[in-house]
Amino acid sequence: MKTLLKIDDLYAGVANKEILKGINLEIKPSEIHVIMGPNGTGKSTLSSVIMGDPNYTVNKGKITYEDKDLLKMKVDERARAGIFLAMQYPSELSGVTNFDFLKTAIDAKKVQEHIKTLEFNNLLNKMTQKLKMKDDYINRFVNVGFSGGEKKKNEILQMLLLKPKLVILDEIDSGLDIDAIK
Numbered sequence: 001m002k003t004l005l006k007i008d009d010l011y012a013g014v015a016n017k018e019i020l021k022g023i024n025l026e027i028k029p030s031e032i033h034v035i036m037g038p039n040g041t042g043k044s045t046l047s048s049v050i051m052g053d054p055n056y057t058v059n060k061g062k063i064t065y066e067d068k069d070l071l072k073m074k075v076d077e078r079a080r081a082g083i084f085l086a087m088q089y090p091s092e093l094s095g096v097t098n099f100d101f102l103k104t105a106i107d108a109k110k111v112q113e114h115i116k117t118l119e120f121n122n123l124l125n126k127m128t129q130k131l132k133m134k135d136d137y138i139n140r141f142v143n144v145g146f147s148g149g150e151k152k153k154n155e156i157l158q159m160l161l162l163k164p165k166l167v168i169l170d171e172i173d174s175g176l177d178i179d180a181i182k
């Protein structure tokens with residue numbers, strides 16, 4: 001099977017600190033990889049580098065995604081190409097409702113051509129029910145005042161709507177109760 005993501009001898013870090021030192025990883029479609037390691041070893045750093053977080057610099061190595069040079073792609077290009085990161089610490093966006101955020105994201109990614117507001121509402125309702133999220137989550141500001149577990153569910157809601165090809169779940173289980181983990 002073709003390779004989806006390939007990381008070769010990756011060295012990356014912040015300003016003057018190298019965090020990742022020679023990472024190699026190959027992921028093929030439908031594969032699940034689990035990366036485990038003690039706190040502070042660079043798991044979230046690797047996720048951020050794959051997604052293109054500008055706070056991290058790549059000093060050496062290569063990342064190929066669907067035969068493209070991933071490191072040359074901007075963050076939004078990576079997202080449009082189907083990479084999705086569920087963050088360990090999801091950000092709060094005060095003033096932006098979950099509805100507007102999600103609708104704008106799926107319109108930008110063109111998951112579906114011209115989804116109408118009503119149609120989108122129905123889709124959202126279906127998904128929030130599936131995730132056992134309360135109705136008011138949709139009209140609240142993104143993650144503002146959400147509990148730890150609710151923020152994680154909100155990441156999964158984004159994932160379901162955006163239909164990514166490569167999903168990175170950074171400690172998605174932390175903060176979730178037993179039912180939500182399922």
Ligand SMILES: Nc1ncnc2c1ncn2[C@@H]1O[C@H](COP(=O)(O)OP(=O)(O)OP(=O)(O)O)[C@@H](O)[C@H]1O
Nearest residue numbers: 014017019037038039040041042043044045046088
């Ligand atoms: N901007 C930064 N400035 C200085 N150090 C940083 C910065 N970002 C990350 N680090 C350091 O890089 C190391 C790796 O951090 P990272 O968050 O990737 O670890 P992790 O494996 O995800 O840990 P955890 O299991 O706790 O989530 C840590 O020692 C962290 O303090």
Ligand SMILES: [Mg+2]
Nearest residue numbers: 043044045088
């Ligand atoms: Mg981490």
